Amino acid sequence: MQPHRTAQRLAGIELSGIRKLFDAGGPDAVNLGIGQPDFDTPGHIKEAAIQAIRDGKTGYTPNAGIPELRLAIAEKMQRENNLPYREDQILVTAGGSEALHLAMQALVEEGDRVLIPDPGFVSYAPLAAIAGGRPEGMALDDTLHIDVDAALEQMDGARILVINSPANPTGMVEPESTIRALAEYAEDRHVTVISDEVYEHFIYGARHVSPASFAEDVITINATSKTYAMTGWRIGFLAAPDDYIEACLKVHQYCQACATSIAQYASVAAYTGDQSAVIAMRDEYRARRDLLYDGLAALGIDFPRPEGAFYMYVPMGEERIRLAIEQGLLIVPGSAFGNRTPEYARISYATSRDTLQRALERFRILAEEHPW
Ligand SMILES: Cc1ncc(COP(=O)(O)O)c(C=O)c1O
Incomplete structure (x- = not known):
């Protein structure tokens, strides 16, 4: 056949x-x-999901997510990351994975260069390629951190720079000086930063710094998956300027409709409850x-x-x-x-x-x- x-x-x-x-x-x-x-x-998150089921909160939700979750995430971004997003600048997705996919689909044109760490999380290159882009690996230095000089050199003419700190697979955390240098240079060269921060809470001594602290043209991605041991619940989000939210929503609305209603209610408990x-x-x-x-x-x-x-x-x-x-x-x-x-x-x-x-x-x- x-x-x-x-x-x-x-x-x-x-x-x-x-x-x-x-x-x-x-x-x-x-x-x-x-x-x-x-x-x-954690138990209180599971209880919130059970309560949502009992309350019949089992239908479609607004495409971008339930208002209380978008608000809880906006407040989390302010509290933990010192980033002043409005709730309508938050789009709730099916895990960090969908947020990465939306960002690539919404921004990448055919042939665009997408800079990703090499080694880096397994999804970056395929998602960039599925969006029509050309993934291009960025080298690490001897300490397994991003080689900043090499990255700056690669940035001219690129469309996207993916930063992932703390990083999968290396476990390394980029210092503030690196995040600042990359974010500022990217902004100067009209390269959009996609910052994947799903491991932000698992840092042992160093401090987490978001690229969005230093540049405006940034899409910040995060999820409940790792932070709250919720990988199977499939809740993530992206936080971004309004026009990116609108573009990402077009893709999300037609491929996903909305993230799972029950998991969204559970995630409100995750972000607002006992940490x-x-x-x-x-x-x-x-x-x-x-x-x-x-x-x-x-x-x-x-x-x-x-x-x-x-x-x-x-x-x-x-x-x-x-x-x-x-x-x-x-x-x-x-x-x-x-x-x-x-x-x-x-x-x-x-x-x-x-x-x-x-x-x-x-x-x-x-x-x-x-x-x-
Ligand atoms: C760096 C990184 N980003 C994103 C994801 C995807 O997370 P999610 O399960 O929320 O889709 C993972 C999962 O392993 C990851 O390691």
């Missing part, structure tokens, strides 16, 4: 390799590949980071201590990555995140301390056989 015809623009786009990898792990696999919190959603669960999760991630980092350092594995998110990006060499996965230590090869760092692997510590101890034991055996 002839293969069915699909659109040419998808020809160069592959399904994400990360899931495929995990099917390979046997029953005693130690899984450090997961990109989502291992915590349950102590977020702090407890952050403290636990920090303890796990130290456990894992110190354990790897003791084996002679030398790399910069990650400052945020729940990932570390470890120089392994391609052969060790292959062996580790073969032996059931599930980590994600750097090749999943771009072209520049195939010798690295992403390790997630969104898993129990017990699992991390078992992982360190596997690393110890690996290091004995193949010293770093």
